[in-house]
Amino acid sequence: MFRPGEKSLAIETRLKTVRKVRVYEEIVSQITSLILNGELKMGDKLPSERELGERFGVGRNSVREATRALESANLVETRQGEGTFIVAGPDSLVPVLSASISGDESGIHLLFEARRVLEPQIAALAAKRATPEELEELGRILESQRIEVDAGRNGIEEDTLFHLTLAKAAKNEFLLKLLRTLLESLRERREESIREQSDRIRSHETHLVILGALRAKNEGGATASMLSHLIEIEGGETDGDFSPETGAE
Known part of the structure; x- marks a missing residue:
């Protein structure tokens, strides 16, 4: 027999905490797409943090997080006093990914992050x-x-x-x-x-x-x-x- 509150309780057990999509992930996604379609090539220099922040309409903290994620995936390299450069192209992304695969938590995290980007x-x-x-x-x-x-x-x-x-x-x-x-x-x-x-x-x-x-x-x-x-x-x-x-x- 149905009792008051049973349906409500059943629904509540299915509800999960809402997670916000992070701003830096959208930045990573856009830059990766530009690499994939060849608009950004190996050796190209990215705009400065300030310029990227203005273009994306976000704060510099978000740009820094995006840069860290791209560096972790071996897609860009930051050179002291010079800037941030693209170090991977479409043909090299699969070897880069394979090289980053490992059984530890950091390797797994990179793979999940790559999936959310692509x-x-x-x-x-x-x-x-x-x-x-x-x-x-x-x-x-x-x-x-x-x-x-x-x-x-x-x-x-x-x-x-x-x-x-x-x-x-x-x-x-x-x-x-x-x-x-x-x-x-x-x-x-x-x-x-x-x-x-x-x-x-x-x-x-x-x-x-x-x-x-x-x-x-x-x-x-x-x-x-x-x-x-x-x-x-x-x-x-x-x-x-x-x-x-x-x-x-």
């Missing part, structure tokens, strides 16, 4: 380029994931297939190769992130939101929903050495 941009490209057939395939994959989750299984194979099929829809072989490397390297941690049934259900639900943005050809919505999905599902790995964005200088 996949929102992949989602934006897919929103623009996906064919009706590819969208139908993504829908079938999510239906298979729902069946797996309803049966009490983690649905990790369907999860992986969804992200790789989405990357194929972006029509960029390099990004697909890079994402496959990331997903394979993080397989064990990804399984841990959906150990609980509530996390599996939420993962499937957020996949549906992403697919909705793709179907609407909403590039901004696809970017935002993918980043939100990754932060929520893999949120335990976002803290690392970086402090939350406060907006204060």
Whole structure:
């Protein structure tokens, strides 16, 4: 028999703390995209902290955090008295990523961070380029994931297939190769992130939101929903050495 408050309690157990998207991650995402599409080349010098802050409309603390993240991923190098320079190109990003892979927490953190930088941009490209057939395939994959989750299984194979099929829809072989490397390297941690049934259900639900943005050809919505999905599902790995964005200088 239903008792007052039971439904409310059930809903409360599914609610999670809302996490803010950090400003520095958006800066990292934009700079990485410029490297990937060749607009920023090896040896190019980035504008100063002050200039970047003005262009992005953010404080210098956010620019510093973004620079630290890019340096950790071996994408830029800061030279005393000279400035910050691009030290990786599109063809070198996969070897750079592979070299950074390690079993310790710092290596895992870098991989999660790289995924949060790349996949929102992949989602934006897919929103623009996906064919009706590819969208139908993504829908079938999510239906298979729902069946797996309803049966009490983690649905990790369907999860992986969804992200790789989405990357194929972006029509960029390099990004697909890079994402496959990331997903394979993080397989064990990804399984841990959906150990609980509530996390599996939420993962499937957020996949549906992403697919909705793709179907609407909403590039901004696809970017935002993918980043939100990754932060929520893999949120335990976002803290690392970086402090939350406060907006204060």
